[in-house]
Amino acid sequence: MAPEPEKPTSRLPEPDGLLLPHLFRVESRHRETADTFTLTMTPSGSGSEWPFAPGQFNMLTAFGIGEVPISISGDPAEPQRLIHTIRAVGAATRHLCKLGRGDLVGVRGPFGTAWPVKEAEGRDLVFVAGGLGLAPLRPAIYHALANRPAYGNIEIIYGARSPQDMLYFRELKGWRGRFDARVHVTVDAAPPEWRGRVGVVTKVIDLARFDPPHTVALMCGPGVMMRFTVQGLMARGVEPDNIYVSMERNMQCGLGLCGHCQLGPVFICKDGPVFPFSRIKDWFAKREV
Amino acid sequence: METIEATLAAHPFFQGMTPQHLAEIAACGRRVQFNADDFLCREDEEALDFYVIISGSVSVEIFSARRGPLTTTTVEEGEVLGWLWFEKPYHWHLDARARQVTRVVALGVEALKAKCEADRDLGYDLMKRYAHYLAVQFRVSKLQLVDMYGT
Numbered sequence: 232m233a234p235e236p237e238k239p240t241s242r243l244p245e246p247d248g249l250l251l252p253h254l255f256r257v258e259s260r261h262r263e264t265a266d267t268f269t270l271t272m273t274p275s276g277s278g279s280e281w282p283f284a285p286g287q288f289n290m291l292t293a294f295g296i297g298e299v300p301i302s303i304s305g306d307p308a309e310p311q312r313l314i315h316t317i318r319a320v321g322a323a324t325r326h327l328c329k330l331g332r333g334d335l336v337g338v339r340g341p342f343g344t345a346w347p348v349k350e351a352e353g354r355d356l357v358f359v360a361g362g363l364g365l366a367p368l369r370p371a372i373y374h375a376l377a378n379r380p381a382y383g384n385i386e387i388i389y390g391a392r393s394p395q396d397m398l399y400f401r402e403l404k405g406w407r408g409r410f411d412a413r414v415h416v417t418v419d420a421a422p423p424e425w426r427g428r429v430g431v432v433t434k435v436i437d438l439a440r441f442d443p444p445h446t447v448a449l450m451c452g453p454g455v456m457m458r459f460t461v462q463g464l465m466a467r468g469v470e471p472d473n474i475y476v477s478m479e480r481n482m483q484c485g486l487g488l489c490g491h492c493q494l495g496p497v498f499i500c501k502d503g504p505v506f507p508f509s510r511i512k513d514w515f516a517k518r519e520v
Numbered sequence: 521m522e523t524i525e526a527t528l529a530a531h532p533f534f535q536g537m538t539p540q541h542l543a544e545i546a547a548c549g550r551r552v553q554f555n556a557d558d559f560l561c562r563e564d565e566e567a568l569d570f571y572v573i574i575s576g577s578v579s580v581e582i583f584s585a586r587r588g589p590l591t592t593t594t595v596e597e598g599e600v601l602g603w604l605w606f607e608k609p610y611h612w613h614l615d616a617r618a619r620q621v622t623r624v625v626a627l628g629v630e631a632l633k634a635k636c637e638a639d640r641d642l643g644y645d646l647m648k649r650y651a652h653y654l655a656v657q658f659r660v661s662k663l664q665l666v667d668m669y670g671t
Contacts, residue, residue, distance in 0.1 A: 362669040392669040419664050421591050426619065429579065429594040431663040434656075438598070453668045459659075
């Protein structure tokens with residue numbers, strides 16, 4: 232008897248994390264501010280961990296709507312949980328912010344360069360975050376606090392528009408309650424009941440305690456804030472090689488292929504998002520790019 | 521108790537000032553303690569003092585009839601308070617209120633101006649420090665105006 236002709240089979244390709252997303256399931260959603268939410272997710276299929284380095288980002292797929300680059304904001308020591316803090320500003324992020332427990336999210340990554348937390352050992356560490364910029368810095372803060380003896384002074388400077396716009400409020404209080412790190416929080420405007428500082432982040436730079444020649448500064452926030460913060464740090468004597476900034480703009484493919492995130496000679500998604508300031512200083516404040 | 525001169529010498533605003541100039545300025549000063557919610561100054565009042573904040577925290581407020589007091593900035597230990605005491609009509613433009621027990625050295629503006637007139641070196645030194653302070657305040661105010669965190 233003649234053998235049965237082989238049936239053509241169609242198999243879905245295995246997700247590789249680069250071009251095909253892995254599936255993750257939302258475990259919880261926490262409201263940070265009026266328009267910003269933190270999703271905690273776990274892998275839905277094979278694999279139980281998602282190792283990443285502080286500062287890296289993932290491309291998150293809102294199925295049927297689109298894909299967006301979002302920094303990983305969880306603890307690198309807990310790769311079994313993937314945590315992203317997302318502000319609802321467009322169609323895909325609005326959809327992601329509405330997801331609830333059990334919903335699926337596509338994840339490609341992790342992509343990009345990391346904060347130099349290893350290289351910074353033995354130095355003072357200054358974190359400067361503005362608004363949503365605290366999210367990509369949080370993994371580096373977790374790492375530094377978990378390895379506290381490896382660093383000198385740790386200063387965490389955080390600015391937000393108002394007390395209602397602050398991320399990770401409880402966590403900031405927890406860090407402030409430690410005796411081995413200093414936390415400076417400031418807001419641009421506040422109602423009378425606010426007991427904290429009012430003023431811009433750059434004003435707080437002068438109050439931070441660090442030894443400039445032996446300091447590494449990690450910074451993420453709005454462009455204007457970063458520009459003036461860099462000036463403030465350099466005025467205090469921190470070298471441009473020791474100032475690191477996370478540039479998160481226009482990333483679309485995550486692989487350096489589409490060119491949307493090009494900043495002069497670099498692609499933010501592939502060569503960044505974390506750069507030493509000295510590497511991008513010529514392009515940092517250029518208005519045309 | 522520490523002399524006012526020594527207190528001023530340790531304050532960032534007066535860092536590096538000569539002992540002679542510090543002594544002249546200290547002669548215009550007196551120590552004052554404000555309790556929480558005490559006003560250091562009120563809008564439209566005559567500006568009689570220039571405050572050197574030694575400890576505590578002060579909120580600088582604009583009063584809005586509809587929204588109540590709005591904090592525009594806070595002034596903390598190591599800073600100074602008093603914007604336009606060199607300019608007529610020597611009136612405060614804003615309210616400043618202690619947010620907790622706050623200790624200051626209050627420098628009498630009239631005496632200070634007289635010292636500056638009599639000793640131009642002192643006047644120039646003080647004006648340089650004051651100009652730097654104002655430049656920083658203007659820069660900070662501009663950054664606040666642009667709403668950096670707007671999406």
